[in-house]
Amino acid sequence: MAWRVTVWVGLAALPGLVLVDHRLMAISQTDQRPAFVELMRLATWLGYGALDIGMLVVLAVYGWWDGNPGLRARGMAGALMVTGAGLLDQVLKNVACRARPSATHAGAFFSSFPCFPASYAYASFPSGHATTAFATALLLAFWYPRQSGFFIGLAVLVGLSRVVLGAHFPSDVLAGAVLGSGVALVVHAYIPAIRRDDAATRAVSK
Numbered sequence: 001m002a003w004r005v006t007v008w009v010g011l012a013a014l015p016g017l018v019l020v021d022h023r024l025m026a027i028s029q030t031d032q033r034p035a036f037v038e039l040m041r042l043a044t045w046l047g048y049g050a051l052d053i054g055m056l057v058v059l060a061v062y063g064w065w066d067g068n069p070g071l072r073a074r075g076m077a078g079a080l081m082v083t084g085a086g087l088l089d090q091v092l093k094n095v096a097c098r099a100r101p102s103a104t105h106a107g108a109f110f111s112s113f114p115c116f117p118a119s120y121a122y123a124s125f126p127s128g129h130a131t132t133a134f135a136t137a138l139l140l141a142f143w144y145p146r147q148s149g150f151f152i153g154l155a156v157l158v159g160l161s162r163v164v165l166g167a168h169f170p171s172d173v174l175a176g177a178v179l180g181s182g183v184a185l186v187v188h189a190y191i192p193a194i195r196r197d198d199a200a201t202r203a204v205s206k
Contacts, residue, residue, distance in 0.1 A: 003138065003181065003185055004185060006181070007178055007181050007182050007185065010174055010177060010178045010181075011178050013174065014171055014174055014175060014178070017170055017171040017174055018169075018171045020170075021107055021169040021170055021171050022106075022107060022169075024163075024169075024170045025101055025163065025166075025169055025170070028163045028164050028170075029164075029166065031164075036164075037164070037165070040160070040161035040164045040165055041161070041165065043154075043157045043158055043160070043161040044129060044158060044161040044162060044165060044167075046133060046154055046155075046157070046158050047127075047128075047129025047130065047132060047133040047155075047158035047159075047161075047162070048129065048132070049082065049083070049086040049128065049132040052082050052132045052133065052135070052136040053079045053082050053083055053086075053132075055136065056075050056076075056078040056079040056082060056136065056139075057075060057076070057079050058075070059071060059074070059075035059078070060072050060073075060074075060075025060076040060078075060079065061075070062075075063075055070196070073193045073194075074143065074193065074194055074195075074196070077187075077191060077193045077194040078136075078139050078194060081135065081139065081183065081184065081187045081191075081194065082132050082135045082136050082139075084183065084187075085131050085132060085135040085179065085180050085183040085184070086128060086131060086132050088131075088179065088183065089126055089127075089128045089131040089132075089176065089179060089180075090128070092125070092126055092175075092179070093118050093123040093124075093125065093126070093128070094114075094115060094116045094117065094118045094123075096109055096110070096124075096125040096126075097109065097110050097111050097112060097114070097115035097118060097122045097123075098110075098111065098122065098123075098124040098125035098169075098172070099111045099121060099122055099124060100120070100121055100122070100123070100124040100167065100168065101124070101166050101167070101168070101169060102121070102166055103121035103122065103124075104121075107124075107169060109125070124168055124169065124172050125169075125171070125172045125175055126172055126173075126175035126176035126178075126179050127159065127162050127167075127168045127172045127173045127175070127176035127177075128176065129158055129159070129161075129162050129167075129168075129176065130155070130158060130159045130162065130168075130172070130173045130174075130175075130176025130177045130180065131176040131177075131179045131180040132180060133154070133155040133158040133159070133176075133180065134155045134159075134176065134177045134179075134180035134181045134184070135179075135180035135181070135183050135184045136151075136155075136180075137151040137152050137154060137155035138151075138152070138155075138180070138181050138184040138185070138188075139184050139187075139188065139194070142184075142188055142195070142196070143196050155177070159173040159174075159176070159177060160173075
């Protein structure tokens, strides 16, 4: 229940965040110390879809090697889920056509509409890195609830990196986080193969 409420709150806050995007973006650019920027560059790699999907595939392969059919099924179903979230993110990018912070008319929606296929400059909303990072993190949090803070913390770091590096506005990141988390919640609720069958996981997902 707590995760679902958080997603709905994030969705409700999205329009207001769009209004202050430029102000928050300016604040995020004030600390550009080399060490901090380098940390953000490293963190942003955790949001690449291929890496997130690959981690879940590795879990599936380990489950096959270890003779654990549950882990194998979860890993493969999770990889497909994150792939689906990434594809949905791409569809929304091509509908929103939002100009990135570095593009002409930065922050404007429906720039050069229709923009299919959306060029990099007009594919800001939602953040694909945030989408796949939060989808993966929430799924791992359901499977390994004791480490949930670590997984979600890494996803938040990915989102922050996209803003600090000037690739996305804060609302782009929030939209990606809501999208990825929402997909993970729906899939976890309705696809039995992706759930761990133990009391601890069921308690966390309520």
